[in-house]
Amino acid sequence: MSELWDHPAPHTLAVTVGAEHMDGLRHTNNTEYVKWCEQVAWSHSVSLGLDLACYESLNRAMVITRSEFDYLRASHAGQELVAGTWILDWDRKLTMRRAFQIVRPADGATLLRGLMHFACVELDSGRPRRLPKEFIDGYGVAVLAEQA
Numbered sequence: 001m002s003e004l005w006d007h008p009a010p011h012t013l014a015v016t017v018g019a020e021h022m023d024g025l026r027h028t029n030n031t032e033y034v035k036w037c038e039q040v041a042w043s044h045s046v047s048l049g050l051d052l053a054c055y056e057s058l059n060r061a062m063v064i065t066r067s068e069f070d071y072l073r074a075s076h077a078g079q080e081l082v083a084g085t086w087i088l089d090w091d092r093k094l095t096m097r098r099a100f101q102i103v104r105p106a107d108g109a110t111l112l113r114g115l116m117h118f119a120c121v122e123l124d125s126g127r128p129r130r131l132p133k134e135f136i137d138g139y140g141v142a143v144l145a146e147q148a
Contacts, residue, residue: 004103006113007144010084011044015102017079027074033112034069037100040083041116048138058132059123062096062139066117069100073111079104081111088115089145093130095119096139 015036023029045051045062055061075081083102090096100114122129131139140146 004105004108004110005084006101006110007086007088007099010086010101011040011047011142012085013040013043013083015081015083017075017077017081019077022077027076030069030071033071033102033114034067036081036083036102037069037085037112037114037116040085040100041098044085044087044142045139048142050135050138054134054138056123058134060120060129060132060135061123062118062135063121064116065095065119067114068116069112069114071112073104073109075104075111080106087139087143090131090139090143092136092140094128096143 013036017028017032021028021032081102081104083100085101086099088097088099096118098116098118100112100116101110102112103110120129120131120135121127
C-alpha cells in the first residue's frame with residue numbers, strides 16, 4: 001500500500017465508514033474526514049509519547065491554527081478507508097505543519113488531502129510558548145524535513 005501515499009511511512013488509522021457518517025447526499029459528510037484527520041494526528045502524537053497526560057504535565061499543547069482540505073472523491077457506508085499523517089516541517093521553536101491523506105485501499109483512490117498548521121501554546125493561558133524539550137525530542141523524530 002506504500003505506493004498510495006504522497007510521502008513515505010505515514011502514521012495510519014483504519015476507518016470503516018458507517019451509516020452514522022452519511023449525510024443527506026448519501027455520502028460521507030465532510031466533517032467526518034476532519035474528525036478522522038484529528039484522530040490520526042492525535043494517535044500519532046500518542047505513539048511519539050506525547051499524550052494528554054504529557055501535555056498537561058508540561059502545561060503545553062500543540063493547537064491547530066489553520067486547516068486546509070481538498071475533498072477529492074466521495075466515500076460511502078461500508079467502505080474501508082485509511083487515514084495517514086506526517087509532520088512535514090517545523091521551525092523547532094513554535095510551529096509545525098502536518099499533512100493528511102485519506103485513501104480507499106480497495107481501488108487505490110485518494111479521497112482527501114489536508115494540511116494543518118499547529119502552534120505550541122501554554123495550556124493555562126492559551127498564549128504561544130516555545131516548544132519544550134519533550135516536544136522537540138518527541139516530534140523531532142517524525143519530522144519529514146529532518147529526515148531528508
